[in-house]
Amino acid sequence: MIPSIALTRRALLAAAALAPLATRATAQPALPKLRVGTLKFGTLNWLLDTIRAEKLDAREGFALESVNFAGGQATTVALQAGDIDLIVSDWLWAMRRLNDGEPMRFAPFSTALGALMVAPDGPVKTLADLKGRKLGVAGGAVDKSWLLLRAYAKARLGADLIDICEPVYGAAPLVSEQLALGRVDAVLTFWPYAARLDARGFRRLLDMKEVVTGLGIDPSPPLVGYVWRTAIMGEKGAVLASFLRAAAAANTVLATSDDAWTRIRPIMQAADDAEFTRLRDYYRAGIPGSFGEPERASCDKLFAVLAQLGGADLVGQSPRFDRALFAPIGE
Template sequence: MIKFLVTLLITIISIINVNAEDKLKVGVLAYGTVNWELDVIKHNKLDKKYGFDLEVLKLASKNASSVAMQADSVDMIVTDWLWVNTQRANGKDFTFYPYSKATGTIYTKQNAKTLLDLKGEKLGVAGGPYDKSWLLLRAYSKYKHGKDLKDLITPVFASPVILYKKILDGSLNSAINFWHFNAKLKAKDAKALIEMSDVLKDLGVKEDISLIGWTFRRDVALKNKKLYNSFIKASHEAKDILLSSSKEWDRIRPLMKAKDEKVFLSLKEGFKQGIIKEFSSKNIEDSKKVFEILLKEGGKNLVSNAKSLDEKTFWNFQK
């Protein structure tokens, strides 16, 4: 009888272990656009399909995300590879896999055609003096017009929400803001003064780059490649769904807080345009070019002790 019970217990434990799913906890901003994709993963049970259990932890700010990541309170966050590279330069083994190529740029309600048309104006800048879009546009201005953008305009540094409202109420004509605020402005008849893809091409960057991505501990992921690669597979499939299914967009519409149809469609299109379909060594080489530009424009205050873009900053995912 005892032998039978022991055998039964071993069998039950084996069944539990076979069916057990690894948990992956992702920390995201409470109202960030990343929630759209994570909701698609959960709703369509893509985590179950790929053999893990996705847990989403809502956080209050970008700083809260990085703190949670460093404290091991979450397994993954979304941030930029500049942060990852800085951590690596300071001896911490983080890595990054691309999430989106969407970037901020200048949106305006003026009848302006080039940066020179903004001369003497105030220009809103979200993200502060070391915002990556601001620095890239300064580099572009020097290349294209022989003048630093900061010497053409008066920068107004403020939060994305404040700058968005200032454009709407007319107290500011132009601003560099994050992509989703720009998408909302586009629905309100503002226009992009210049697309960031054109800025990058003129600066010698031909391939798609992803400044923001899934970020996690490389040493931990190397011990459990199946779990982290399974998440990436689920992420790819969620994006495929969002590229092809209007019904899925209608389902997640409440998450998007779109007040009208034009805003909804603009956010939808902006998200889809940000999706990266392939990311190879060519994209990494062009990311290195972007790092060199940012290093020159932002210096040590931006990149800390990093002298170059570490290859291990990017997770080597293979389907």
């Protein structure tokens, strides 16, 4: 009996030793990973959350990893350092990097632009009413929307807004509160903050899409999109293509399903139902459609306008519009 027990014990031990090998032999290979840099409270998170909830990343055969950053500059630094694979930024920034010898690629994330917001009972009823008034501008002196509004005002009023009103630059939440407190007479701000002001009863005097088309640039092209380094295309080109397909599918869900919005509401930081609804509707209005030759031609025209007004501070010392930035994956 004793030898038999010893043999049985040895057999069990041998089986236990072989079990991990069998498990490894049948385990599925790890999915290729895409590291996406996000702002903690940015709208990109709404899309990424939807991709995960709908299991669109798994369907496309990749693993999605979000890396949160405190500000936009931190995301661009991390992208340039190779710490992350993809961010959302404007293509003007990516074009400048390309012209400086650091090739980038761009695909549209949103066509939503900012808006000029005013109080419904305030003194500003038309663009001309900004004369002698204080205008809050989200961002700085080379903010793209501000430059475009200046160009539009020149065409419509024959005057540069910087000469006829007092711009007050600041962070978007700050200038929104300045409008609410009556310390500025109008605010030019990014679309999520315009949506929040809209929900509070403020009026959209002028949408930036109207500004762009008013400058003869039609169709109005996206300014903001997914940006990645061309250098990773060899290793991760297939994963990037999979991500873009998953993102498009997630946007289809967000465009058609109110339940999907209920699911992501906790991360939207909406103050109330009205703000939640405006944020949803503004996002839906900005879901990108086709991005073909007409849109690329519009980007070229837009670049020329912004380069003229923004100068080297915006587009660098050697500004050049390079369509290679917008080349689809595979080209």
